[in-house]
Amino acid sequence: MKALPGDMRASVHGPIPPGRFWGYYTGPEIAELAQDPNATAVLNIGAVEQHGPHLPTITDTLNGMHLLGAALARLPDDAVVLALPPTNLGKSEEHRDFAGTLSLRGETLRMLMLDIACSVARSGFRKLVLLGSHGGNVGAIDDYFRDLRIETGMRVFKIHSGGLGSVPGLIAPEESAVAMHSGDSETSVVRYLAPELVHMDRAEGYLYETNPLIGYSFKGQDVIEAWVTSDLAPTGAIGNPHLSSVEKGEKLFEAGAARLAELLEAVYRLPPRAIHLAARG
Numbered sequence: 001m002k003a004l005p006g007d008m009r010a011s012v013h014g015p016i017p018p019g020r021f022w023g024y025y026t027g028p029e030i031a032e033l034a035q036d037p038n039a040t041a042v043l044n045i046g047a048v049e050q051h052g053p054h055l056p057t058i059t060d061t062l063n064g065m066h067l068l069g070a071a072l073a074r075l076p077d078d079a080v081v082l083a084l085p086p087t088n089l090g091k092s093e094e095h096r097d098f099a100g101t102l103s104l105r106g107e108t109l110r111m112l113m114l115d116i117a118c119s120v121a122r123s124g125f126r127k128l129v130l131l132g133s134h135g136g137n138v139g140a141i142d143d144y145f146r147d148l149r150i151e152t153g154m155r156v157f158k159i160h161s162g163g164l165g166s167v168p169g170l171i172a173p174e175e176s177a178v179a180m181h182s183g184d185s186e187t188s189v190v191r192y193l194a195p196e197l198v199h200m201d202r203a204e205g206y207l208y209e210t211n212p213l214i215g216y217s218f219k220g221q222d223v224i225e226a227w228v229t230s231d232l233a234p235t236g237a238i239g240n241p242h243l244s245s246v247e248k249g250e251k252l253f254e255a256g257a258a259r260l261a262e263l264l265e266a267v268y269r270l271p272p273r274a275i276h277l278a279a280r281g
């Protein structure tokens with residue numbers, strides 16, 4: 001990958017290693033990178049939405065981009081895997097009652113993914129990874145990523161960051177059963193990545209009653225109720241942020257980054273699709 005100077009003045013790449021940021025290449029350079037049949041583009045689909053009184057609204061984009069940056073930094077130099085400029089906004093309709101939330105509707109997010117995917121395909125890339133770093137984007141990505149494969153002919157993959165950084169025993173079972181937003185794990189990660197943006201003195205989380213049959217995010221239940229955040233937490237924080245720590249955040253983040261690097265390299269190295277004829281009778 002391109003070696004860019006360490007003392008760059010451009011800073012649009014944020015936590016992405018500069019040599020792996022799509023936007024720092026010229027058009028002809030992108031066309032040249034696309035000559036690698038395995039060249040892979042990764043789109044982080046984040047969110048800007050309320051995260052209770054103690055975390056910043058950019059939390060999900062921040063966590064996603066830092067995770068992607070740390071994963072890309074671990075990839076071997078020969079792997080042509082580039083981060084696209086992210087979609088900072090996502091589908092955050094569940095948080096629309098709270099100030100600070102900037103939400104796309106599902107249709108808008110799907111069209112955004114389609115336009116970006118078509119553009120990546122026109123540039124010659126044949127693999128696209130959608131990295132979702134916000135729970136509210138999961139449905140739209142799950143529902144639509146196959147359409148992107150059909151519309152563009154590229155191989156399209158989805159990874160949801162929510163399931164990547166789990167460290168056995170780190171988060172108490174009572175907390176992981178209910179925490180969905182600004183609770184222990186998410187607060188811990190932001191305290192690790194950007195402590196200056198966290199206000200623990202204002203933190204006020206909520207725990208809703210659990211039901212063995214009916215839940216809110218498929219944590220062991222088969223029936224899921226449609227919810228908006230104000231149904232579950234008046235402050236907008238669902239879970240217990242007071243259990244959080246910088247040390248937990250570091251463990252979760254590093255585990256997630258290592259796993260994401262492994263997954264991105266596996267996507268990049270994936271050999272051409274082989275379809276085998278079933279044995280003839």
Ligand SMILES: [Zn+2]
Pocket residue numbers: 051059060134181182186
């Ligand atoms: Zn979040």
